Amino acid sequence: MKPSSPSLPAGQRAAAFTRLTAAPLDVLVVGGGIVGSGVVRDAAQRGLRAAVVDQHDFAAGTSSRSSRLLHGGLRYLEQRRVRLVREASHEKKTLHRIAPHLAQPLGFIFPSYRGEGRPMWQLRLGVKLYDFLCGSGNFEPSRGFSRAETLQLLPALEPEKLAGSVQYFDALTNDARLVLDTLRSAARHGATLANYARMEDATRTGDAWTCRVVDRETGAAHVVRARTVVNATGPWADQVPHSAVKLRLSKGIHVVIDRRRLPVPSAVVITEGKRILFVLPWGERVIIGTTDTDYRGRPEDVAVAPEDVAYVMRTGNEFFPTVALRADDIVSAWAGLRPLIANPDGSPSDISREHQIKSPEPGWWDIAGGKLTTYRLMAEQAVDAIVRHLGAPAQPCRTAEEPLLPAQEAGRYSGILPAPFTREAVEHYVRHEWALKLEDLLLRRSGWHYYERWSSATIEQAADWMGDAAGWTAERRRGELERFQAQARPAA
Numbered sequence: 001m002k003p004s005s006p007s008l009p010a011g012q013r014a015a016a017f018t019r020l021t022a023a024p025l026d027v028l029v030v031g032g033g034i035v036g037s038g039v040v041r042d043a044a045q046r047g048l049r050a051a052v053v054d055q056h057d058f059a060a061g062t063s064s065r066s067s068r069l070l071h072g073g074l075r076y077l078e079q080r081r082v083r084l085v086r087e088a089s090h091e092k093k094t095l096h097r098i099a100p101h102l103a104q105p106l107g108f109i110f111p112s113y114r115g116e117g118r119p120m121w122q123l124r125l126g127v128k129l130y131d132f133l134c135g136s137g138n139f140e141p142s143r144g145f146s147r148a149e150t151l152q153l154l155p156a157l158e159p160e161k162l163a164g165s166v167q168y169f170d171a172l173t174n175d176a177r178l179v180l181d182t183l184r185s186a187a188r189h190g191a192t193l194a195n196y197a198r199m200e201d202a203t204r205t206g207d208a209w210t211c212r213v214v215d216r217e218t219g220a221a222h223v224v225r226a227r228t229v230v231n232a233t234g235p236w237a238d239q240v241p242h243s244a245v246k247l248r249l250s251k252g253i254h255v256v257i258d259r260r261r262l263p264v265p266s267a268v269v270i271t272e273g274k275r276i277l278f279v280l281p282w283g284e285r286v287i288i289g290t291t292d293t294d295y296r297g298r299p300e301d302v303a304v305a306p307e308d309v310a311y312v313m314r315t316g317n318e319f320f321p322t323v324a325l326r327a328d329d330i331v332s333a334w335a336g337l338r339p340l341i342a343n344p345d346g347s348p349s350d351i352s353r354e355h356q357i358k359s360p361e362p363g364w365w366d367i368a369g370g371k372l373t374t375y376r377l378m379a380e381q382a383v384d385a386i387v388r389h390l391g392a393p394a395q396p397c398r399t400a401e402e403p404l405l406p407a408q409e410a411g412r413y414s415g416i417l418p419a420p421f422t423r424e425a426v427e428h429y430v431r432h433e434w435a436l437k438l439e440d441l442l443l444r445r446s447g448w449h450y451y452e453r454w455s456s457a458t459i460e461q462a463a464d465w466m467g468d469a470a471g472w473t474a475e476r477r478r479g480e481l482e483r484f485q486a487q488a489r490p491a492a
Contacts, residue, residue, distance in 0.1 A: 008431055009470050017215060019192045020224050024208055025049050027386060028226035030199045030240060031233035033063035034175065035367055037182040038379030038399070039230050044189035045402070046383060046394040051191060051224075053213055055198035055236075057440045058183060061299060062234045063372070064176035064444050065336025067254065067278060067290055070095055070103055070373045071170035074110075074130050075276055076353065082133065084354050088373045089134040092171050095178075095376065096139070099404040101411045102178050103171045105139035106280075107266040111150060111157060111165040111319075117271050120144070120163050127168040139169040153265060156320045167266070172280060175372060176444040177414045180433055185404050195434050202229060202241055202364075209363060217436065228363045228386050235299040235337040237368050244360035245368045248342035249299070253308040254289030256331045256450055262286050262316075262323050270319045277315055283417045285331060285451060288316050295337055304333045332450040341369040357382050363389065376400065418447040421458070423465045430469040438480040439487060441466055449488055459484070 027043045029036045032054030043050035054060070072089030073081070096103035110127075112120045127142035143166070150165040151157060183193055196216040203210045211224045231237055237245040259281060268279040280287040291308050313325050341356050355370030355378050365385065370378050380397045387394045404410065413419045413428050429435040429445035442449040442462060452458075460481065467477040 009434075009436060012434075013194070013215075013217070013436075016192050016194045017197075017220075017222055020051055020053075020194065020213065021222050023049070024225040024227060025051050025192075026226070026390060026392070027051070027228050027230060027383075028053070028199075028209070028211060028224060029230045029232055030054075031231065031236070032058040032179070032183065032193070032195060033061055033232065033234050034059070034179050034182070034372055034375040035234070035370065035378055036230070036232035037179045037186065038375045039232055039367070039382050040191045040193070041182050041186035041189065042376075042379045042383040042397060042399050043386070044186050044191035045398060046387065046396070048383075048386075048390075048392075048394060049190075050186070051193070051226075052183070052186070053194045053197040053199055053224075055196070055216065056300075057195050057437070057444060058193075058434065059176040059179035059444050061236070062336050062339060063179050065252075065254075065334045066175045066372050067252070068173050068175050068280070068282075068287065069170055069278070070173050072130060072133060072373070073353070073371070074108075074126060074168060077126055077129060081353070085130070086133045086135075087377060088371055089130070089138075091374050091377050093134065093136075093139075094400050095173070095373070096171055098400070098402065099178065099181065099410070101415050102173050102181065102404075104173070104416050105169055106172045107140070107167050107169055108269055108278075109145070109150070109153060109165050109167050109266055110269040111154075112163045113161045114163050115161060120166075123166045127166045130168055139171065142166060142168040154268065156262070156322050157268075158319050158321055170267075172267075172282070172416055173372070174414075174416050174447065176447065178372075180445065181404050181410065181414055184409070184433065188405075193434060195440075196436060199224075199240070204361065204363070207363070227390060228365065230382060230386070231364070231366045235339040237339060237366060242361055242364055243366055244358060245356075245366045246342045247368065248340045249295040250338040250340055251293050251295040251302055251308075251335060252290035252338060253304050253312065253333060253335045254287050255309060255312050255333045256282070256285050256287055257325065257329045258331060259284050259286045261325065261329050262320060268319075270315060272311075272315045272318075277312065279316065283451070288312050292338075299337055302335045302337050304335045308335070309333060331453055334450065339368060357385065359385065359389075413446075418451045421446075421448060421452075421462070426462060426465040427469045430466055435466070436470070438463055438466060438484045442484065443488065 026048040027050040029040045029052040040050050040052040070092040072085045131138045145165045198214045201212045208227045209229050213222045231240045238247045270277050356368050419425045435441045435445050
């Protein structure tokens with residue numbers, strides 16, 4: 001394999017660092033997950049000189065490891081978080097409007113069992129209130145099902161003590177694709193983007209910040225000047241210099257199985273004590289999750305543990321006993337972290353699922369907490385604050401009206417389901433979506449790793465195509481294969 005000289009990705013990357021350092025930025029966003037991508041898109045649309053850097057790949061943290069839901073949060077009604085539910089319910093419909101290829105309305109069947117969990121009357125009342133909080137109406141109105149109707153829809157469901165069920169509507173998304181398409185939109189509006197670029201230090205000098213950004217691909221250090229800095233690093237937010245964020249990390253895992261093993265017609269809500277898990281149809285697959293356990297390790301090290309898998313599978317089998325799921329049914333699994341806001345003593349905050357935007361120093365903003373569903377609103381509120389601080393003329397926010405991408409660009413290589421496995425798709429992800437490593441391609445740009453049961457030969461084919469597009473040497477190709485195989489072993 002002959003490397004091109006210079007390779008297209010390398011040339012694009014060099015140009016990005018040139019733009020980063022050429023003149024002071026209005027906004028430097030640190031963290032290229034869902035919130036950071038929303039901020040840089042909004043800022044660029046308003047005419048600000050904006051850039052985003054991430055020490056890892058874009059969407060490599062929480063933003064590619066969620067439950068993939070756009071939802072108001074039905075369970076938050078029990079906690080009386082009405083404002084959070086209302087905001088998120090409006091935002092899920094906004095995202096469906098601006099990015100229909102990444103917001104698929106989905107019905108959720110919530111069974112009720114006599115003497116256990118939420119009674120039918122409470123569920124019926126809850127879903128009607130949920131519809132009301134959506135404003136002009138949910139994707140479809142909620143309704144109740146009798147015991148017989150529920151078993152007709154879900155014949156494998158545990159029938160003992162089943163009283164009936166309710167159905168409400170949220171939406172399924174592709175979390176990593178939502179990040180990447182938001183970044184593609186930001187780039188169309190002039191934003192500068194660099195992944196594998198670590199902001200190592202920042203110093204307030206005059207009315208701006210002087211930031212040291214290291215290109216982790218080459219080791220080169222760059223000085224970036226920015227009038228404002230936004231810390232949107234998710235589970236890393238309390239580790240960034242100057243951050244005033246205090247987090248409590250919670251780990252959640254999901255497993256993927258073949259839909260033929262559990263042929264659900266829509267999503268199903270299952271409960272284990274106070275914990276809610278979802279069974280989510282995803283094309284030919286089903287996603288089951290999530291867990292909720294405290295996590296105290298490095299965010300980079302979060303992983304699926306055997307006990308996590310056992311918990312999810314056991315709970316699934318309690319509700320669908322005749323299906324009898326086994327470990328060898330698992331196609332893939334992932335683990336992610338919820339960056340929950342904590343009180344100063346480290347205990348969970350009462351507003352842990354709401355977001356927080358604070359400016360502990362002039363020109364510095366920390367954005368923490370929140371939900372995937374509300375990322376656009378979080379970004380709008382943050383950029384509003386930045387515009388007021390800068391005192392400069394800026395266009396009004398239009399992220400709720402303008403489509404994320406033009407229709408002709410949105411759907412070919414981006415959607416709820418992975419795109420077909422082709423050389424053209426691989427070339428697109430490398431040349432137009434900043435994929436530098438094999439894991440960038442297989443885990444986040446395409447999602448093929450989570451959806452397909454691939455042989456080693458197919459993974460090697462992907463590496464060949466990516467190597468041709470990126471100009472890899474034979475040694476680089478071999479190293480990428482070894483790293484991917486070590487990091488992405490199937491769940492045990």
